[in-house]
Amino acid sequence: MSDITSWSAHQISTALAAGEVSSVEVTKAYLDRIDATDAVLGSFLARSSNALEVAKASDDARASGIVSSPLAGVPVAIKDVLCTTDMVTTAGSRILEGWVPPYDATVVSKLRAAGMVALGKTNMDEFAMGSSTEHSAYQVTKNPWDTTRAPGGSGGGSAAAVAARQAPVAIGSDTGGSIRQPAAFTGSVGVKPTYGGVSRYGVIALASSLDQVGPVARTVHDAALVHDVIAGYDSHDSTSIPTPWPSMSDAAETGARADDLSGVRFGVVKQLIGEGISASVRQRFDEAIELITSNGGEVVEIDAPHCEYAVAAYYLILPAEASSNLAKFDSVRFGLRVTPEGNPTVEDVMAATRDQGFGDEVKRRIILGTYALSAGYYDAYYGSAQKVRTLIQRDFAQAFEKVDVLISPCAPTTAFPLGSKLEDPLAMWAGDLTTIPVNLAGIPGMSIPMGLAPDDGLPVGLQLMAPAYQDARLYEAGATLERLFTQRDGTMLSMNTPEVN
Ligand code: GLN
Numbered sequence: 155m156s157d158i159t160s161w162s163a164h165q166i167s168t169a170l171a172a173g174e175v176s177s178v179e180v181t182k183a184y185l186d187r188i189d190a191t192d193a194v195l196g197s198f199l200a201r202s203s204n205a206l207e208v209a210k211a212s213d214d215a216r217a218s219g220i221v222s223s224p225l226a227g228v229p230v231a232i233k234d235v236l237c238t239t240d241m242v243t244t245a246g247s248r249i250l251e252g253w254v255p256p257y258d259a260t261v262v263s264k265l266r267a268a269g270m271v272a273l274g275k276t277n278m279d280e281f282a283m284g285s286s287t288e289h290s291a292y293q294v295t296k297n298p299w300d301t302t303r304a305p306g307g308s309g310g311g312s313a314a315a316v317a318a319r320q321a322p323v324a325i326g327s328d329t330g331g332s333i334r335q336p337a338a339f340t341g342s343v344g345v346k347p348t349y350g351g352v353s354r355y356g357v358i359a360l361a362s363s364l365d366q367v368g369p370v371a372r373t374v375h376d377a378a379l380v381h382d383v384i385a386g387y388d389s390h391d392s393t394s395i396p397t398p399w400p401s402m403s404d405a406a407e408t409g410a411r412a413d414d415l416s417g418v419r420f421g422v423v424k425q426l427i428g429e430g431i432s433a434s435v436r437q438r439f440d441e442a443i444e445l446i447t448s449n450g451g452e453v454v455e456i457d458a459p460h461c462e463y464a465v466a467a468y469y470l471i472l473p474a475e476a477s478s479n480l481a482k483f484d485s486v487r488f489g490l491r492v493t494p495e496g497n498p499t500v501e502d503v504m505a506a507t508r509d510q511g512f513g514d515e516v517k518r519r520i521i522l523g524t525y526a527l528s529a530g531y532y533d534a535y536y537g538s539a540q541k542v543r544t545l546i547q548r549d550f551a552q553a554f555e556k557v558d559v560l561i562s563p564c565a566p567t568t569a570f571p572l573g574s575k576l577e578d579p580l581a582m583w584a585g586d587l588t589t590i591p592v593n594l595a596g597i598p599g600m601s602i603p604m605g606l607a608p609d610d611g612l613p614v615g616l617q618l619m620a621p622a623y624q625d626a627r628l629y630e631a632g633a634t635l636e637r638l639f640t641q642r643d644g645t646m647l648s649m650n651t652p653e654v655n
Contacts, residue, residue: 158183159319162649163228163376166322170216170227177216177227181209181271184229188273188320191654194301196293197315199234200241201274208271215269224403225379226269231321233312234275235282236367237356238262245358246278246290246308249511250489259356260388261325261367268383273321276311280513281480282332282360284308285585288576289515296572297340298654299612303569306336312370313340317651323380324370329360330468331565331589333368334601338564338615341603341647343377343632344370348622349596350395352381353388361475362393364468364593372648374602374632375410378402381625395623405626409633416450418631421557425461426588426617432567434607438614439563442604445638446561454557458549463542464591469583470526470539471594476516477523483511518579543594550595554621559631562588564601564615588617598625600632603647604639613647 158166158180169175185205192198202208212227232238235245237255244250258266265272279289287295287310295310297303298318305314312324313336326333328346337344345368352367359365369380381402388394420443427439443453485491485507492506512520526535553560566585575582592599597619604616616635620627640646 159187160649161322162373163225163322163371163379164373166228167224167379177209177212177271178206180227181205181229184273184321191318191320194296194654195298195314195318195320196295197276197311197318197320198231198274199244199246199277199292199311202241202272204240205229205271205273212269212271221269223268223383225383227271228323229271229273229321230265230380231273231276231312231315231324232262232265233309233324233326234278235327235358236262236325237358238272238275241272241275243275243358244292245282246280246292247511247513247516248291248490249483249507253489255356257356260353260390261384262356264384265325270383276309276315276324278311279308280516281358281476282308282327282329283476283515283519285331285335285582286570286572286575287311288572289513291513294572297569298651299341299569301654302571303612304339304572306339306565306569308332309336309370313337313342313344316340316342316370316372318654319651322372323376325367325380325384326370327357327365327367328593329364330472330593331586333370334589334599334615334617335565335586337370337601338613339569341613341651342370342372343374343600343602343648344368345377345381345600345628346592346598347381347385347625348395348598350393351399351598351625352384353391353394355388355390359479361472362479363475364472373646374629374636375403375406378406378629400626402626402629405629406633409630410637412634414450415446415631415634418559419452419454419557420446421454421456421553421560423456423458423461423553423560423562425458426562426591430566430584430587431563434609435563435565435567435614437608438605439616442561442616445642446635449638456553456557456560458546458553458591460542460545460549461591464546464594465583465587467539467542468586468590468594470535471543473519473523474526474536475523477520477527480516480520483508515579546591547595550597558620559627560619562617564588564617568607568610568612568614592619597622598628600628602632602636605643606647
């Protein structure tokens with residue numbers, strides 16, 4: 155039997171169904187793999203203490219004829235921003251060190267109900283603010299393709315875990331690119347569903363008008379299987395969409411079977427391929443366009459003029475909402491409490507706790523956000539940013555009158571060296587230019603690998619975008635493209651991460 159950790163989640167699912175392997179064996183293989191590699195990679199902040207018991211329960215259920223979902227018995231890693239009653243949940247912050255939530259996030263409950271086996275909680279930038287995972291208060295996560303490089307962020311732990319075969323699939327959250335950009339940097343598949351498609355109940359909020367939870371996987375089909383498990387209405391989340399979703403895995407299977415891309419109209423967003431995009435990323439993107447057109451797809455240029463202002467608008471809206479969401483970390487209800495010497499007032503305790511509990515990036519954004527929301531500046535900053543957001547939404551709505559799917563590079567560069575942007579917040583923020591418009595518009599976005607960069611040999615991600623509610627379209631087109639890239643390159647890049655040592 156080949157190494158189980160080299161299988162896709164779909165292959166594991168098939169082998170489990172055929173009785174060729176047990177969930178205990180699969181889970182053990184992943185736990186061993188984590189043991190062997192995580193000292194180098196640092197993907198996990200916490201490990202499950204009962205994964206093998208859960209796996210055993212899944213095997214027993216199967217033996218008695220109960221199979222709760224296609225992913226029953228399949229392991230999963232969970233970003234540390236989702237509440238779990240059986241594991242510490244810190245969101246990468248000191249202020250929540252040691253905190254065990256009193257309830258599971260709805261997504262976590264759904265994973266459990268589907269019979270999946272949680273392996274642990276993955277590292278992330280503190281409160282999901284960042285693009286490299288270096289803002290984690292706990293550890294640095296390495297990119298499995300080159301351990302001197304960042305895995306992307308904020309969900310670098312989930313993406314590194316999937317790429318390095320420490321988990322077949324993982325859960326991430328995406329407010330401005332935190333699922334897609336790490337997927338691009340690690341040669342994985344990452345999806346940000348339509349805003350409201352997946353419940354955020356029990357997900358520690360960053361910017362509530364932008365946050366979405368979604369899958370990280372090594373194949374489009376695997377991402378679809380996870381998407382099917384976690385999507386759906388939740389009365390605990392007031393932004394949750396009440397309509398039922400079509401099967402994403404059916405869409406992925408349809409896409410994988412399609413002969414070619416004929417009849418699919420792709421739009422290239424002019425504003426997302428220009429300034430800031432590296433020459434090697436651009437080269438792979440141009441080759442992807444060639445692949446699309448030579449396989450029957452139509453490609454047209456799309457003008458989305460307001461995307462140019464997306465980063466500026468986002469870095470006002472996000473800090474504004476984050477400053478409000480993070481007000482609850484006040485030393486009273488959750489986690490850390492620092493009591494200064496002498497006779498401190500309640501305010502002294504709160505100030506000392508927040509000073510010691512939050513890292514620099516979080517403080518920077520709280521200050522920016524508080525300023526942007528302050529009386530006298532509200533209209534000029536937050537108000538203007540919201541207007542830009544509306545204009546971006548209109549740009550996308552107009553674009554989707556002409557095309558089915560929009561495409562762009564998922565990130566302007568490949569994975570950058572660890573430490574290279576840490577002292578330069580603006581450079582770090584500017585790298586989000588391709589992913590942010592998708593969150594501002596509330597539409598679904600996917601990153602799939604489109605080859606290795608000619609200069610540094612690191613993975614390059616292709617971003618696909620669809621109208622709101624049309625997530626299935628991403629899976630269909632994504633699966634066809636994934637097959638075409640695999641045929642072109644003679645190998646499926648996401649399944650062939652180099653060995654970590
Ligand atoms: N890099 C973006 C930021 O720092 C994205 C964050 C996210 O999606 N959680 O805000």
